[in-house]
Amino acid sequence: MKDYIDAEFRKALANMQALAADAPLHADLQRAVEACVEALRGGGKLLFCGNGGSAADAQHWAGELVSRFYYDRPGLAAIALTTDTSILTAVGNDYGYDYTFARQVEALGRAGDVLVAISTSGNSPNVLRAAEAARARGMRVLAFTGRHGGTLAPLADIAFRMPSDETPRIQEGHEFVGHLLCALVEARMHPRDAG
Template sequence: MVAEISRQIEDSIAVKQAVLRDPAALAQVERVALVCCDSLRGGGKIVFAGNGGSFADAQHLSAEFTSRFQFDRAPLASLALATNSSAISAIGNDYGFDQVFARELEAVAKPGDVYIPITTSGNSPNIIESIWVARRLGLPTFCLTGQSGGLANGLCECIRVPSQVTARIQECHILLGHILCGLLENMIFKAPGGPGREEYA
């Protein structure tokens, strides 16, 4: 059993090392941070969505924005789709489960927002439907996926984790999400001439 535990830890480390050694992937994360920073500074918000474990990740990352991550500061505008169970049941019943993210995104998104859907396969039908809505609304969209990117890869920019194992992909997604949170906090609140806690709202 100890050998299996060690193997899984090594597998997780190997995936992260693969991302670390990929300059294109690192540049992608930097680009997402810059786009999100422009959005937040311009009064926009960061919108997350996902299913299952990725739903939990979407809520987790959104909470890091609206609460705090590394230090005390003003809240950053963010939300995770489908956290209202009444809305999920209503949209699912009236329009189908494939529309639970798309319909809510259409209702709450505005120009200047950024959309970050999360799907390990890149093929989740409700995520794909929401990406179509984001395209129609003109939202910059960056999808966190697994190795292939799936259907999402042809619809928006995908940050593809080099693994086909769901657990390893999700572990890397939350790492990348935490990096994004930290970068944005530093850019907005610690940049020279940046706002203080009371100034940013």
């Protein structure tokens, strides 16, 4: 058991070191923050979607923005498309599971909004359809995927590809980069020293 634990720590550390050394990811993160800030300052919103652990990330990050991250400030317009069971089950029943997020994007999304689409494989059909719906509406798409990006990465304006093929490492990277995104959006929208 100790060997397994040690190996997992080594893999997690290697994953974080690879992220830290990824200069394009750093530049993409700055661009993503600017896209989110532009949407929010323009009266728009951020929509989040994903399945399973990625659904939890969608809800987590939306919660960080609506409530608070590092400090108290006004709430920011963010919606997790993973939370309304009546909508999810109605769309799933009437149109099929592949449309659970796309239908919400069609109903709630507007040009200038941002969709944050999370899929460790980059191939989740309902996340892909959400990205397609967002692009059709003139929204920006930020994708969080694994190393290869899947079909999702080419649909995105910015794709955060984690440097791993293992789902736990991909999710750990998503959580870290997602927290950075929330912290930086919070700081840009409501700087602490602005009083």
